[in-house]
Amino acid sequence: MTDTVLVTGGSGYIAGFLIRQLLAEGWRVHTTVRNPAREAALRPLLGGDADRLRFFVADLTADAGWAEAMAGCSHVAHVASPFSTTAPRHEDELIVPARDGVLRALRFARAAGVTRFVQTSSVAAIAYGHPRGTMRRYTEADWTDLAGPGVYAYVKSKTIAERAARDWVAAEGGALEFVSVNPSAVLGPVWSADFSPSIETVRQLLGGLLPGCPDLGFGIVDVRDVADLHVRALTAPGLAGERFIAAGPFLKLIDVARILKAELPGEARKVPTRRLPDWLVRIAAVFNPMIRQITGELGNVRDTDASHALAVLGWQTRPVDQSIVDCARSLIDLGVVKV
Numbered sequence: 034m035t036d037t038v039l040v041t042g043g044s045g046y047i048a049g050f051l052i053r054q055l056l057a058e059g060w061r062v063h064t065t066v067r068n069p070a071r072e073a074a075l076r077p078l079l080g081g082d083a084d085r086l087r088f089f090v091a092d093l094t095a096d097a098g099w100a101e102a103m104a105g106c107s108h109v110a111h112v113a114s115p116f117s118t119t120a121p122r123h124e125d126e127l128i129v130p131a132r133d134g135v136l137r138a139l140r141f142a143r144a145a146g147v148t149r150f151v152q153t154s155s156v157a158a159i160a161y162g163h164p165r166g167t168m169r170r171y172t173e174a175d176w177t178d179l180a181g182p183g184v185y186a187y188v189k190s191k192t193i194a195e196r197a198a199r200d201w202v203a204a205e206g207g208a209l210e211f212v213s214v215n216p217s218a219v220l221g222p223v224w225s226a227d228f229s230p231s232i233e234t235v236r237q238l239l240g241g242l243l244p245g246c247p248d249l250g251f252g253i254v255d256v257r258d259v260a261d262l263h264v265r266a267l268t269a270p271g272l273a274g275e276r277f278i279a280a281g282p283f284l285k286l287i288d289v290a291r292i293l294k295a296e297l298p299g300e301a302r303k304v305p306t307r308r309l310p311d312w313l314v315r316i317a318a319v320f321n322p323m324i325r326q327i328t329g330e331l332g333n334v335r336d337t338d339a340s341h342a343l344a345v346l347g348w349q350t351r352p353v354d355q356s357i358v359d360c361a362r363s364l365i366d367l368g369v370v371k372v
Contacts, residue, residue: 044071065099121186149267154213161178221256235361246286280339
């Protein structure tokens with residue numbers, strides 16, 4: 034493989050594993066960072082020399098650097114998107130850079146002659162805003178209803194960004210092939226203390242930072258499997274317009290806690306084993322805007338069907354217990370969590 038691919042958001046969790054896999058398979062990789070000082074720390078983790086891995090400074094909110102980053106690239110994996118562990122003051126803090134960022138990347142990709150563009154979207158663009166108590170498996174045919182219940186800023190940002198990308202490609206993309214990958218909550222090993230917000234769940238459970246487990250849940254997928262699905266989406270022929278859910282089983286927080294207790298009995302001594310009643314979570318939400326965003330999720334089950342990726346691309350996930358345990362062990366080994 035001698036093609037060159039741009040992976041946006043090179044300091045991100047998914048992007049890091051994707052870049053490592055692409056380099057291992059022989060690609061030349063360009064990647065974007067917002068701060069050029071990040072290159073010194075990232076290059077040893079990603080493993081590419083200056084010939085195989087090049088860093089470019091570019092931001093989702095401005096044109097500077099994008100033409101240079103795209104130059105010579107045949108493929109793009111647009112992984113960069115804003116995410117916050119705190120509630121934004123206004124939803125546009127997430128929506129605008131997510132939407133404008135993917136449209137900016139698409140425009141520069143078309144101008145550079147890129148043939149395949151893969152956007153990292155989310156199941157947030159699929160399984161939200163539907164009537165409470167809906168018990169079914171969501172597929173790639175489903176879209177989040179932005180006018181429905183439980184649609185907070187991050188969910189809006191992912192839905193609006195993917196919709197905008199697909200509309201732009203249909204109107205202006207020409208021969209550019211567009212594919213989206215829609216992961217659920219991404220867990221697995223981490224390499225440094227700078228990790229994805231999705232890891233916070235395991236960190237807080239292990240560190241004893243939660244007094245109990247709220248009745249919340251999410252589909253879980255391993256970061257290594259998400260990276261692998263991106264590579265397949267970049268390379269398999271005939272995928273224009275495709276959409277692939279990247280998800281494993283839906284687990285409640287109490288299920289994750291029980292796996293940690295069973296697999297890491299010594300290290301998981303601080304992990305809570307009791308459920309938090311909904312009324313207590315709602316009281317906490319009065320004082321915590323981030324909790325307030327997710328109270329609508331209490332009791333919900335958002336199960337997603339990833340069989341399309343298996344049928345079309347042969348993609349499979351590793352056991353969810355392995356993803357959770359590998360995540361926990363890496364947090365402990367790095368000293369992020371004291372057990």
